[in-house]
Amino acid sequence: MLKNKFTGTDHLYLQVADGLEKMIQEEILKIGDKLPSVRMLSEEYGISMGTAFQAYYHLEGKGLIEARPKSGYYVRFNHKRFPALPTAQKTDHHPALVSVNDMVAEVFHNMSSTDITNLSVGAPAIELLPAARLNKSVVHAFRHSPTSCIAYEDVQGNFELRKQVAKMAFNWGGKITANDVVITAGCMEALAMSLKTVTRPGDTVAIESPTFFGIFQVMETLGLKVIEIPTDAGTGISLEHLEKAIKKSTIKACVFVPNFNNPLGCLMPDDNKKALVELVTKYRLPLIEDDIYGDLYFGPHRPPTCKTYDTEGWVLHCASLSKSLAPGYRIGWVIPGRFIDEFKSIKMRHTISGTTLTQCAIAHYLGMGRFEYHLKKLRTALHAQHLRYIQGIVDHFPPDTRISRPQGGLVLWLELNKKVNAFQLYHEAMKYQVSIAPGRIFSVSDRYSNYLRLGFGKPWSDEVERGIRIIGNLVKKR
Amino acid sequence: MLKNKFTGTDHLYLQVADGLEKMIQEEILKIGDKLPSVRMLSEEYGISMGTAFQAYYHLEGKGLIEARPKSGYYVRFNHKRFPALPTAQKTDHHPALVSVNDMVAEVFHNMSSTDITNLSVGAPAIELLPAARLNKSVVHAFRHSPTSCIAYEDVQGNFELRKQVAKMAFNWGGKITANDVVITAGCMEALAMSLKTVTRPGDTVAIESPTFFGIFQVMETLGLKVIEIPTDAGTGISLEHLEKAIKKSTIKACVFVPNFNNPLGCLMPDDNKKALVELVTKYRLPLIEDDIYGDLYFGPHRPPTCKTYDTEGWVLHCASLSKSLAPGYRIGWVIPGRFIDEFKSIKMRHTISGTTLTQCAIAHYLGMGRFEYHLKKLRTALHAQHLRYIQGIVDHFPPDTRISRPQGGLVLWLELNKKVNAFQLYHEAMKYQVSIAPGRIFSVSDRYSNYLRLGFGKPWSDEVERGIRIIGNLVKKR
Numbered sequence: 001m002l003k004n005k006f007t008g009t010d011h012l013y014l015q016v017a018d019g020l021e022k023m024i025q026e027e028i029l030k031i032g033d034k035l036p037s038v039r040m041l042s043e044e045y046g047i048s049m050g051t052a053f054q055a056y057y058h059l060e061g062k063g064l065i066e067a068r069p070k071s072g073y074y075v076r077f078n079h080k081r082f083p084a085l086p087t088a089q090k091t092d093h094h095p096a097l098v099s100v101n102d103m104v105a106e107v108f109h110n111m112s113s114t115d116i117t118n119l120s121v122g123a124p125a126i127e128l129l130p131a132a133r134l135n136k137s138v139v140h141a142f143r144h145s146p147t148s149c150i151a152y153e154d155v156q157g158n159f160e161l162r163k164q165v166a167k168m169a170f171n172w173g174g175k176i177t178a179n180d181v182v183i184t185a186g187c188m189e190a191l192a193m194s195l196k197t198v199t200r201p202g203d204t205v206a207i208e209s210p211t212f213f214g215i216f217q218v219m220e221t222l223g224l225k226v227i228e229i230p231t232d233a234g235t236g237i238s239l240e241h242l243e244k245a246i247k248k249s250t251i252k253a254c255v256f257v258p259n260f261n262n263p264l265g266c267l268m269p270d271d272n273k274k275a276l277v278e279l280v281t282k283y284r285l286p287l288i289e290d291d292i293y294g295d296l297y298f299g300p301h302r303p304p305t306c307k308t309y310d311t312e313g314w315v316l317h318c319a320s321l322s323k324s325l326a327p328g329y330r331i332g333w334v335i336p337g338r339f340i341d342e343f344k345s346i347k348m349r350h351t352i353s354g355t356t357l358t359q360c361a362i363a364h365y366l367g368m369g370r371f372e373y374h375l376k377k378l379r380t381a382l383h384a385q386h387l388r389y390i391q392g393i394v395d396h397f398p399p400d401t402r403i404s405r406p407q408g409g410l411v412l413w414l415e416l417n418k419k420v421n422a423f424q425l426y427h428e429a430m431k432y433q434v435s436i437a438p439g440r441i442f443s444v445s446d447r448y449s450n451y452l453r454l455g456f457g458k459p460w461s462d463e464v465e466r467g468i469r470i471i472g473n474l475v476k477k478r
Numbered sequence: 479m480l481k482n483k484f485t486g487t488d489h490l491y492l493q494v495a496d497g498l499e500k501m502i503q504e505e506i507l508k509i510g511d512k513l514p515s516v517r518m519l520s521e522e523y524g525i526s527m528g529t530a531f532q533a534y535y536h537l538e539g540k541g542l543i544e545a546r547p548k549s550g551y552y553v554r555f556n557h558k559r560f561p562a563l564p565t566a567q568k569t570d571h572h573p574a575l576v577s578v579n580d581m582v583a584e585v586f587h588n589m590s591s592t593d594i595t596n597l598s599v600g601a602p603a604i605e606l607l608p609a610a611r612l613n614k615s616v617v618h619a620f621r622h623s624p625t626s627c628i629a630y631e632d633v634q635g636n637f638e639l640r641k642q643v644a645k646m647a648f649n650w651g652g653k654i655t656a657n658d659v660v661i662t663a664g665c666m667e668a669l670a671m672s673l674k675t676v677t678r679p680g681d682t683v684a685i686e687s688p689t690f691f692g693i694f695q696v697m698e699t700l701g702l703k704v705i706e707i708p709t710d711a712g713t714g715i716s717l718e719h720l721e722k723a724i725k726k727s728t729i730k731a732c733v734f735v736p737n738f739n740n741p742l743g744c745l746m747p748d749d750n751k752k753a754l755v756e757l758v759t760k761y762r763l764p765l766i767e768d769d770i771y772g773d774l775y776f777g778p779h780r781p782p783t784c785k786t787y788d789t790e791g792w793v794l795h796c797a798s799l800s801k802s803l804a805p806g807y808r809i810g811w812v813i814p815g816r817f818i819d820e821f822k823s824i825k826m827r828h829t830i831s832g833t834t835l836t837q838c839a840i841a842h843y844l845g846m847g848r849f850e851y852h853l854k855k856l857r858t859a860l861h862a863q864h865l866r867y868i869q870g871i872v873d874h875f876p877p878d879t880r881i882s883r884p885q886g887g888l889v890l891w892l893e894l895n896k897k898v899n900a901f902q903l904y905h906e907a908m909k910y911q912v913s914i915a916p917g918r919i920f921s922v923s924d925r926y927s928n929y930l931r932l933g934f935g936k937p938w939s940d941e942v943e944r945g946i947r948i949i950g951n952l953v954k955k956r
Binding site for chain 2: 105123126129131132134135138139142143147148149150151152153185186188189192196200201214217218220221223322325326327328329330345346349350351352353354355356357358
């Protein structure tokens with residue numbers, strides 16, 4: 001039944017696994033079906049037992065099959081069985097003055113509490129990060145620094161670290177040198193200082209809808225107005241709407257997350273990125289690109305960025321290691337293109353320079369060449385977790401729940417029945433020590449009140465399942 | 479000749495040393511005079527040899543006497559021999575829009591170059607800081623953190639660190655708890671975020687004249703106007719002028735450095751601080767107090783701050799450990815009084831939280847109780863260095879040079895002959911790899927062009943003496 005021929009240069013086990021994955025997708029193998037034993041698989045495919053085992057191990061890592069003790073492997077998941085996608089919501093084209101969001105303060109004020117099953121954050125669990133290796137790099141950093149890393153760092157950032165960032169940019173087709181990079185305290189400072197660099201108070205800035213609340217909250221403190229551009233869960237912002245908005249009002253900058261937008265998790269197709277860069281170049285419009293999730297892809301390759309297609313320097317590329325390596329180290333960066341001198345001056349005036357020790361430590365860690373290996377493991381874990389979370393939601397939520405199909409990142413976006421108010425749901429769930437992010441906080445307009453965002457950064461556990469069951473039951477009661 | 483009687487509770491050696499210091503001041507003992515041997519001193523005062531030695535050691539630490547090998551102790555310095563004080567300059571009362579300062583960029587762009595004798599910065603030499611102990615605290619921090627300090631820190635800052643900051647506030651009469659403190663990335667972020675908290679673009683803010691350029695440079699990026707208040711090298715800002723300015727124009731905030739203003743080094747008398755706080759309270763005017771140099775006093779006691787007298791919460795007290803412990807750790811804080819909630823919200827929106835590792839490490843270091851001991855040693859070194867630098871300037875500069883009499887801090891403020899342009903002097907000195915800070919950069923108006931600031935954070939050495947000789951010779955040539 002399973003016999004196949006192998007061609008190409010891929011690892012044998014991957015070819016076997018891909019064949020099996022296709023059969024699961026096409027429902028030749030259905031959820032609950034028992035798979036052939038490792039011995040049988042090896043015989044049928046004419047491969048070694050080791051290779052057969054590797055193929056199953058790979059599929060298990062992706063969350064598609066599971067091993068049951070003393071019984072064998074079973075199909076656990078099928079992409080086709082995914083629930084429907086959330087619907088996009090229309091946006092107004094009138095700039096709105098951003099208002100303070102008390103909801104955000106309420107939802108995120110007790111983030112560090114350990115009593116709460118926290119599904120409201122979009123961050124990997126600390127146990128998925130290489131703490132021990134980072135500790136070693138910290139010790140290496142102060143031992144090999146003539147000043148033990150207590151002196152001021154270069155304003156632009158540690159030179160070795162900037163070289164490593166430039167090297168990483170190769171992965172998305174960036175042709176960058178250390179001198180093009182400015183190190184910041186995480187991606188949030190990168191975004192805030194980029195906005196300060198290219199706007200003046202009163203200016204209007206285009207953002208996605210829905211979008212991460214941090215983006216329009218910092219705009220509020222800078223006295224900026226925002227205009228929301230409709231964003232498709234599959235392909236990202238509508239370029240047509242963007243150009244219309246540019247023509248109608250005086251947009252001074254854009255802030256978009258083309259790779260795995262938070263909360264949608266959508267991936268803007270490469271052609272759209274290219275067209276977007278052409279559009280902003282035509283209108284001489286600074287594009288602040290938030291690529292914080294770009295390394296957390298579930299597909300076969302690291303997606304390009306808008307910066308990849310930026311020949312004239314209108315893209316300010318912002319990213320960090322807070323979602324993939326060490327949130328508390330506060331290491332982010334900007335590749336500000338034509339705005340680099342003004343950016344550096346603003347950085348100098350606001351914080352002089354970043355933390356020397358964590359910059360040196362990360363430069364050493366990246367120089368050791370272990371980051372790619374760590375990322376691969378992290379991506380596998382997150383991919384499997386996101387599938388398991390979706391399965392959990394399908395198990396415990398009412399059938400009319402719509403779920404995003406993220407192609408990377410750390411969050412799921414759920415559309416609930418229209419009669420559900422997700423902020424009330426947040427309050428009720430908190431009575432059971434479960435925290436979610438209500439959809440309303442992802443827009444400056446009165447939208448998404450029946451949506452919610454769930455982070456899947458925590459490995460699946462009884463605690464997580466309890467959390468999802470509780471939320472699902474609360475939704476069902478409405 | 480030296481015989482005296484001792485009373486009081488002070489250490490014996492201090493009483494002996496104080497007696498000798500008075501004799502030097504009154505020129506009973508003149509520069510170059512040989513002092514009695516340790517044995518003779520012990521016999522004349524009826525004290526032990528150890529106590530006699532301690533007295534000389536103390537005076538040597540203060541830079542007043544020096545030991546010459548195989549010869550004995552000699553008088554090296556006399557406060558009376560100080561040159562005249564720089565004169566204050568009148569300020570305009572018209573708010574001026576701050577303009578970008580290319581001079582600052584030029585003077586400070588190669589700060590980290592090791593080929594240059596850098597007298598332009600106001601920072602202690604790294605060799606005066608306890609790097610080895612800080613390294614130990616870093617290792618302790620990650621070993622004892624359940625997340626190895628790689629997770630996000632509390633937005634307000636590490637709780638233990640805030641407790642230590644509250645404890646330190648006792649030294650200046652602050653009645654503060656951990657909940658009143660917000661940790662920032664150094665004092666510069668503390669000032670920038672305080673300004674953002676209490677002003678809107680277009681507002682006018684009162685500053686000292688002269689004042690640290692970083693203060694009005696960050697104001698420029700925030701779209702603020704400044705008004706300069708005349709500042710006396712002895713007593714700080716003129717309260718009379720301030721009240722007049724408040725009545726004339728709509729000042730929305732003040733940013734002052736009451737303890738050891740940079741570049742003047744002056745100490746505002748306690749009564750003036752009290753009166754200043756009463757004034758801002760009366761006019762409901764936020765006072766941003768920069769106390770970054772407060773721990774680096776040369777006098778007998780830690781001076782109080784404006785916050786000491788603040789009963790209504792109008793003072794936002796800013797400080798850091800960048801001038802006394804670890805510049806590269808970027809640890810500062812704000813005690814924002816009545817503005818704490820808005821301050822926290824702005825902090826959250828701009829950088830989420832600070833670096834976890836350095837906050838934990840400093841909390842541990844401070845908790846070990848070694849900071850006071852380190853500060854005492856650092857103050858002694860800086861006191862001696864400032865005297866030695868003044869001596870060097872007297873030796874190598876023309877006699878019409880006026881020099882500030884700092885009561886703490888890290889910098890000297892020099893007034894040169896009117897025909898000297900200190901920015902040209904900077905350029906000429908740089909040909910000899912010596913860097914100074916021209917006075918012009920300490921004002922938003924066209925002032926202080928014949929002034930310069932010299933940092934005395936580097937211990938005296940042949941290299942420093944060469945630098946001061948070169949500058950002195952260049953000044954003499956004009």
